[in-house]
Amino acid sequence: MQCDNCKATVPAGEVNDHLGRILCEDCYMDALSPVRTCDPWAVHSAKTFEAGMGGGQAAVTDLQQKILGILKETGGLERHELVLRLGGGFTDADLTREFAPLRHMEKARAEKRGDKVFLRLW
Ligand SMILES: [Zn+2]
Known part of the structure; x- marks a missing residue:
């Protein structure tokens, strides 16, 4: 799987779904907090x-x-x-x-x- 935000490869088990987007852990954490992504x-x-x-x-x-x-x-x-x-x-x-x-x-x-x-x- 690929992170929708930074295009990093994300292992299937670590995929985070945020508002319908597939995000890696970094981008997911950022999406949950008001800081810029990646x-x-x-x-x-x-x-x-x-x-x-x-x-x-x-x-x-x-x-x-x-x-x-x-x-x-x-x-x-x-x-x-x-x-x-x-x-x-x-x-x-x-x-x-x-x-x-x-x-x-x-x-x-x-x-x-x-x-x-x-x-x-x-
Ligand atoms: Zn990412």
Whole structure:
């Protein structure tokens, strides 16, 4: 299947249906929150990161480490709750940008629980 928004290939099990559109997890999360879809900067940084990674230990920023710490501590929470916890002027758009590389590194991901989307460790 293909994401209607960013044209990424989406595994059948991870397809999200939003208002009749097929969306990958990133676009689905964005569709549920008022930020722009498929932040090119986030995708770019994740790809750049992967290119330079060479299969070694992933380099996670302090902020991403903090996000992972919160997700570990809570067992997963909704993104607005995570934004609140990060505090200090941290915005939903910042979360989108920080979270995308974590997804690409398979360290954290979004999970639908009922009609809500939770962020959790991979
Ligand atoms: Zn997409």
